[in-house]
Amino acid sequence: MLIDFRPHARLRADQPVDLMASVAPVVAALADSAWDLSRVRVVCDWVQYRENFRDVVDARPIMSAPGCRPDLEVAVDVRRGGEAALGSLAAACLSGGSGRVYLEDWALGSAGCVWSFNALYWSALELWEKASGRGYEQALPGGESDGRNRDAARELIHELFEVWDSLARSAAIPAELVVVELGVGNGHQAKVFLDEFRRADQARGSDYYRRLHYLMCDYSQHVLDLAGETVAAHAGRVSSVTLDATRPLTSLAFLKHKVFLVYVSNMYDNLPTDEVAQLNGRTYAVETRAYLPSPAAAELADSISGTPGQLPGLVHKLLRLGPRLLTDAAPAHFPDVDSAVEFWRRAWSMLRLEERYVPLAGLDQYAVTAQCDGEALRPLLESGADVRMHVSNGAVASFADSLLLLHPYGRLICHDLFVTGVEGYRSQFRGPGKYDGSVVNWVNGPLIAHVGRRSGFDVHYEPFRHQSAGHIVTMTAQARD
Amino acid sequence: MTRGKVRARVPALPTTVVGSYPVPAWMERLKTDHSRGRMSYSQLQDVHDMAIKAALLDQDLAGIDIVSDGELRRDNDIDYTLARMPGIEIPEPVKDYYFDYHEARVAALPAVPAPPLGLAADYAFTSAQTSAPIKFSFTGPFSLSCRVRERGQVSRRDLVMAMAGVLNAEARALAELGAELLQIDEPFLAGHTDQTALAVDAINVVTAGVDVTWALHVCYGNRYARPSWEGHYDFLFPEVLRADLDQLVLEFARKGDDDLAIIEKFGWPGELGLGVVDVKSPDVESPELVATRIRRALRHLPADRLMINPDCGLRNLTGATARAKLAAMVRGTRIVRAELATPTETTQGATP
Incomplete structure (x- = not known):
C-alpha cells in the first residue's frame, strides 16, 4: 500500500494536521475490506475550496487491461476529514456508498457537464447574480x-x-x-x-x-x-x-x-481541462462522471415536483436551453424563471464528480488540443x-x-x-x-x-x-x- | 550569364527547395537527447544519414529537380556552422532543447587555414545518395555574426569578414567535390537592413574564386514558423547588385508579389528563386495557385531567369504537409511549363 500525504507542510503548521487521525481510519477501513492492499494507494489532499466536487472520502478505480480487476485509489480530503467520522465514511465508500444519480457517462474531464454548467453561468450571469445578490x-x-x-x-x-x-x-x-x-x-x-x-x-x-x-x-x-x-x-x-x-x-x-x-x-x-496522471510508471487519463448524491437528489427532485430519475434529463435541458427557456420546456417543474434558476443553483451546489484512471495507450493517442497531441506532456512526465x-x-x-x-x-x-x-x-x-x-x-x-x-x-x-x-x-x- | 552547369541539367522553370526539411518529432527528441548527453554522436549520425536519404527520396517522388539534404544534421540555422567556426567558443554546449541557439563568443578572430567545417563532408554524403542536381546551403557570415553575443575587442565587420574567409575555404572544398549550386542563407539580414553593404562585402569574400552557381537566400525569418520582421526587399538594393551572385532566393508566397516590381525596378540581372509556397502556413497551395504565382512573376522576369521554390525551408511543417506542398509546387510549375511550350495569352508576352 502506498500512502501519499500531499499537504505535508500542514504537518508543521501552527495547528498541525493530525496525520494519524487523517489516515489511520481510512487504512483501518481498507484492512477490513476485501481489497488487495498491495494494489491500493491512499492519497490525502487538503481541498482548500469550501465548494468543490469531492466527498470527504472518494474511491477511484485504476483501470488496467479489460477483464482485470482494477487497482484502487482512495482519496481523502484532510481538511474535512478532521470534522467527519472518517472511518465510517471510508467504509461506506469502499462498500459502494449511498446511491447516486448520475448525470452523464464516463468521459475525459473537459467533456464533462460541469463545463456546460460553467458556460451557462457566464451566458446567464445576470440571472445568477440576481439570485445570489452579488456580482x-x-x-x-x-x-x-x-x-x-x-x-x-x-x-x-x-x-x-x-x-x-x-x-x-x-x-x-x-x-x-x-x-x-x-x-x-x-x-x-x-x-x-x-x-x-x-x-x-x-x-x-x-x-x-x-x-x-x-x-x-x-x-x-x-x-x-x-x-x-x-x-x-x-x-x-x-x-x-x-x-x-x-x-x-x-x-x-x-x-x-x-x-x-x-x-x-x-x-x-x-x-475546460482534463487531468492526467503518472502512477507507478504508467500514464493514465482521469475520467469523470458527474452525479448528485441520492438523498440530496431526492430533495431537489421533490422541490420541482419531479422524481430523481427525471433529474438528469432536466439538468441537461437546463444546460442546453438555459433557465429562461427551461420554463417553456418544462413548465410543470419550473413555473417561472426564478424557480429554474433556483434549480440550477441547487443542482450546481450538490454536483459531485466520480473519478477513475484509464491507461493511455500512448501519449500521441491523447489530444491536448486539436493541434497538439499528448507528446507535449512528455517533458512533464518523463521523470x-x-x-x-x-x-x-x-x-x-x-x-x-x-x-x-x-x-x-x-x-x-x-x-x-x-x-x-x-x-x-x-x-x-x-x-x-x-x-x-x-x-x-x-x-x-x-x-x-x-x-x-x-x-x-x-x-x-x-x-x-x-x-x-x-x-x-x-x-x-x-x-x- | 549564370555560372555553373546546373541549368543545363534541369528543365525550364526548375523546381528546387530552399534548404531545410521537416524534422520529425521523434528526431527532435533524439537530437535533444544528444544535446543533453543522453545519446552518442555516432548514433545520432546514423539517424541523420537515414533521415537525409528519406528526405532525398521524398523530393525525388515529388518531382523536385534540384534537391537538398534538408539540413537535417543541423540543430538550427546557426549553431552547426558557428560552433565549428575557428575562434568561436560556446561556453555552455549543453542545450535543453536542440533547437535553442547556443550562446557564442569570440575567443580569437576566425582565420584560415582552419580545420574543415564539415560542410564538404556533408555534401559528399548527399551526392553519393542521388544523381539529381543538389543545392547545398549554408548560413552566411553576417547572420552567423548576429548570434555571437560577446565579441570582445573584435569589431562586427572584422568578425564577419573573417568568418567569410573561413566559409570561402569551405566553399572551395565543396566545389572540388563537385558542388554545382551553393546557397548562402542570410536569415538575419532582414532584421538589420542598414547592414546590407557589410553582408554583400562578406558574400563576395565567400564566393571569390569558387566557380559554381551562387545563390543568396534572404527572407523575413522562419524560426518557429513565425516572421521575425516585416518589410520589403528594397533594403537589398542597390548593394546586392555588386554581389558576386547568380541568384536571389526570396519569399513571395506569404508576403505577396509586390516586391517583384522591386527586382525589376533595380535591374537585378541574375536569376530569381521565386517563393511560391508559404512555409509558415499548413494550408497546402493548389497547383493552380502556384501556377498563378509563377505567371505573375513572368510579367517581370523571363522564364530562363526563374527557379521555383518554397518561400523558405520546410523545417517547421509536418512531413505530410511538406510533401503535399512540394507536389503542388511541381504540378503548378508543370502547368506553366506546358503553357510556355505552347504559348497562350497569359505567358506569351513574358517569354524571352
Missing part, C-alpha cells in the same frame, strides 16, 4: 479581478510605449496599435487600462491613444454589451468581438502577427515519478492560438492561478473547485511554457507584484531569439 467579482477569492489593479496597468502601458517608441524611431510602427483582451468580465479591467492609457499618453504628449484599437473579446454578447457600457468613454477606440476563448484566431485571423498585447486575466483557470496534473486543455488552446496573433514585438500577459513547476502538483490541491456557478482549476504552467517555447516564445512566471497576498501569478510570453 461575480465578489465571488472571487480576492473580491476583485486582478486586471483592475491600476499599478499593473500603468506598468504595462509604460512598457508598450517603450516598444512603440522604438519602432517609431525605425519607422516601423504600424498605423494601428492593437490590443486584445480575452474574457472581458464586466469591462472594468478594460476601463482601467484605457483610462490609464489615455492619461499617460496625454501626459507624455504622444499620439498613441488615437492609434489604439482595443478589442474586447468574449464568447458572450451579453457580457460584451455590459462591458461596452463600462468603457463607453472610450467608444472610439474600442471594438467588441464575440469569440470562443479557446480559438481566438478563428475570429481574429485578420490580426495575425499584428497584436502588440494580448491581455488575459483570470480566464485560463476557468477553461517517471508519480504525479497527477491538469492538462489545461482550454488554456493551452487559447494560449497557442493567441501567440499567432502577436506582432514580432508583441507579448501575451496573463494574470491567473498557475502551477509553475511539476512539483507543485505533488504538494497542493489544484482543483477543481467551485466559484459560485463556475469552475476553477489552477493552470499547468510548465505545459504552457513548453508549448510556448516550441512556438518560439519565452514564457516567464512571477508572482503578481501588485497584490501583497494571494496566489495570482503573472505569466508573460514574448518572442525569443
